[in-house]
Amino acid sequence: MDIVASDICKAFGNNEVLNGFSHVFREGSVTAVMGASGCGKSTLLSVLMGILAPDSGRVTRPERISAVFQENRLCENLTVSANIRLVTGKRYSRREIAAELEKTGLAGCEDKAVRELSGGMKRRAALLRALLAEYDALFLDEPFKGLDEGTKRSVMEYCKENTRGKTVVMVTHDRGECEFMADETIEL
Amino acid sequence: MKKRVITALCVLFWLTVWQLGAMALNQKILLVTPVAVVKRLAELVPSIDFWSSIACSAGKILLGFAMGLAAGTGLALLSGKFSAVRQLFAPLVSVLKSIPVASFTILALIWVSSKNLSVLVSFLICVPIVYTNMLEGLDNLDPKLKTMAEIFHIPPWRRFVGVYLSQLLPYFRSASGLAIGMCWKSGVAAEVIGIPDGSIGERLYMAKIYLETADLFAWTLVIILVSRLCEGIFTALVKLMVKRVERM
Numbered sequence: 001m002d003i004v005a006s007d008i009c010k011a012f013g014n015n016e017v018l019n020g021f022s023h024v025f026r027e028g029s030v031t032a033v034m035g036a037s038g039c040g041k042s043t044l045l046s047v048l049m050g051i052l053a054p055d056s057g058r059v060t061r062p063e064r065i066s067a068v069f070q071e072n073r074l075c076e077n078l079t080v081s082a083n084i085r086l087v088t089g090k091r092y093s094r095r096e097i098a099a100e101l102e103k104t105g106l107a108g109c110e111d112k113a114v115r116e117l118s119g120g121m122k123r124r125a126a127l128l129r130a131l132l133a134e135y136d137a138l139f140l141d142e143p144f145k146g147l148d149e150g151t152k153r154s155v156m157e158y159c160k161e162n163t164r165g166k167t168v169v170m171v172t173h174d175r176g177e178c179e180f181m182a183d184e185t186i187e188l
Numbered sequence: 189m190k191k192r193v194i195t196a197l198c199v200l201f202w203l204t205v206w207q208l209g210a211m212a213l214n215q216k217i218l219l220v221t222p223v224a225v226v227k228r229l230a231e232l233v234p235s236i237d238f239w240s241s242i243a244c245s246a247g248k249i250l251l252g253f254a255m256g257l258a259a260g261t262g263l264a265l266l267s268g269k270f271s272a273v274r275q276l277f278a279p280l281v282s283v284l285k286s287i288p289v290a291s292f293t294i295l296a297l298i299w300v301s302s303k304n305l306s307v308l309v310s311f312l313i314c315v316p317i318v319y320t321n322m323l324e325g326l327d328n329l330d331p332k333l334k335t336m337a338e339i340f341h342i343p344p345w346r347r348f349v350g351v352y353l354s355q356l357l358p359y360f361r362s363a364s365g366l367a368i369g370m371c372w373k374s375g376v377a378a379e380v381i382g383i384p385d386g387s388i389g390e391r392l393y394m395a396k397i398y399l400e401t402a403d404l405f406a407w408t409l410v411i412i413l414v415s416r417l418c419e420g421i422f423t424a425l426v427k428l429m430v431k432r433v434e435r436m
Contacts, residue, residue: 051335065339073336077354082436086350087340113434133340 001062002027003048003137003167008057010043017043018054023186025137030168032178035188041171042070042141044188048169049139062136062167068143072126074114080125081110087133097132103158104128105151119146124155131162138163140170144177156180220402228402229409237386242414245306245388249375250418252307253368256314260367261360264319268326277319284316293378302382306389309378310371317367318360325359346436354433361426368422372415 003025010018017040025031025048033041046052048059049067066087074083081097092100098110104124114122123146130138143159144152160181172178178185203222210221220228232238267274289309296308329352337347379389388407395403 049339051339064341067336067339069332069336071332073330073332075333075350075354077358077430077434078350078436079434082350082434085436086342086346089343089346111435 001060001136001167003061003169004059005044005048006058008044008047008054008059010040010047010052010054018047021057021188025167025169026184027167028165029183030163030166030170030181032182032185033169033171033188034173034175034178034185037173039188041173041188045139045141045169045171064134064136065139066130066133066135066137067139068123068127068130068141070141072122074122074126074129076115077113079111079113080106080117083114083125084129084132087129091134092132100128100132101125104155120148120151123147124151127155127159131159135166137167137169140168142172143170144172144174217399217401220405224402225405225409229406232403232406232410241386241388241391242410244384244386245376245379246414246418248304248306248387249310249371252310252312252375253314253371255307256311256367256371257318257364259311260315260318260363261322263315264322264326267319267323274323281316281319284312285320289313289374289377290381292374293381296378297382302384305378305382305384306375306387310375313370313374314367317370318363321359321363321366322356325356329355349433350436357426357430357433361423361430364426365419365423368419369415372411372418376411 005021005023005025008018008021009016021044023031033044035041043052047054048061049065050059050061075086078086080101081094084092084097094110098107101107101110104127106121106124106128109117109121109125114125117125123143127140127143130140130143144156147155156177163181168181170177170181206219207221207223210219210224213219216224263273263277267277292309292312293305296305296312300308333351333355337351342350376389376392379387380393381389383390383393388411391407392404395401395407
């Protein structure tokens with residue numbers, strides 16, 4: 001199912017962030033949304049996800065969605081694997097989760113509380129949670145933010161491999177991420 | 189290890205000061221030596237009365253504590269959900285926090301028999317501590333995690349444990365740790381005023397009446413030990429619960 005945004009308008013007070021935005025995000029393709037800071041990329045993503053109601057316009061999207069939010073939105077007091085199981089239930093065994101963590105450079109972190117992780121590790125845990133969830137559309141808000149170049153490359157490869165054939169909308173301001181991940185790019 | 193040695197040395201230092209002070213004063217009614225206290229305790233321990241007094245007081249104080257935990261948590265949940273309930277209970281909690289234990293106790297003696305006095309006093313001491321801490325926890329719940337749970341369609345039970353309980357348990361842990369110690373202090377104080385039969389408070393009162401200072405010190409030591417034991421067991425149970433929730 002495509003994600004269809006029709007004539008979306010959104011303003012915060014006098015600040016008009018989205019003005020008649022329309023686009024069809026094709027099923028099975030990765031669309032990158034680019035633009036300068038403050039241009040409304042995250043607002044658009046929130047509207048597409050249904051977190052934020054538009055002032056006018058319509059969005060149709062699949063029922064089952066997954067996301068990496070602007071902030072990680074992990075449960076700090078839970079372990080990394082508990083954060084993943086919170087979303088996936090018992091679909092993955094402990095061993096399977098540990099294997100996926102290893103692929104994203106989080107080997108041995110399954111029983112660590114999220115509050116004990118560094119910023120980059122939290123970001124990877126949030127990304128892994130989103131990728132392991134059951135979804136028909138995935139929304140990524142600067143998913144590789146805070147990762148060093150070496151880690152970023154391997155995590156991007158992991159992400160690309162695991163989103164192949166899925167409907168993904170990714171917000172970024174990094175041209176390199178965009179070229180690596182996206183089938184289509186739109187500028188705000 | 190080094191920290192434990194230092195702590196043990198500090199305790200030993202103060203015990204020596206106590207021993208030397210009591211020896212210098214040489215007035216058994218005013219101050220007994222720690223050795224005399226331990227001797228008296230050794231005499232008390234084998235008697236059935238000793239254990240029945242502990243069981244009597246512990247049962248009632250812990251019952252009041254458990255009821256206070258439940259009521260404090262329940263009220264906090266209601267106040268977190270409905271601001272009218274929060275406003276309604278704010279003056280009551282404020283009053284409960286500031287009333288001295290002695291006033292509580294004397295007032296409570298009018299309402300209940302001295303037998304159940306420590307249950308009521310422990311309960312009234314526990315409620316505001318738990319209520320205040322849990323309400324703070326509820327106020328600090330991250331609303332963005334609620335949105336996260338909605339986006340991922342996390343089922344209700346998993347959402348309750350993973351999202352809400354995991355955020356509230358640290359507050360519950362600190363509230364219960366603080367409350368259990370306070371319940372023991374105030375519960376025994378209430379017993380000293382109400383003198384219910386067969387309680388630790390009665391033993392303390394009798395020790396005072398008959399100027400048995402060694403008994404007074406021995407029972408005080410017992411109160412400290414039993415209170416710490418209860419706190420330790422309860423904290424360990426909550427810790428276990430926290431670990432289970434952390435790992436889900």
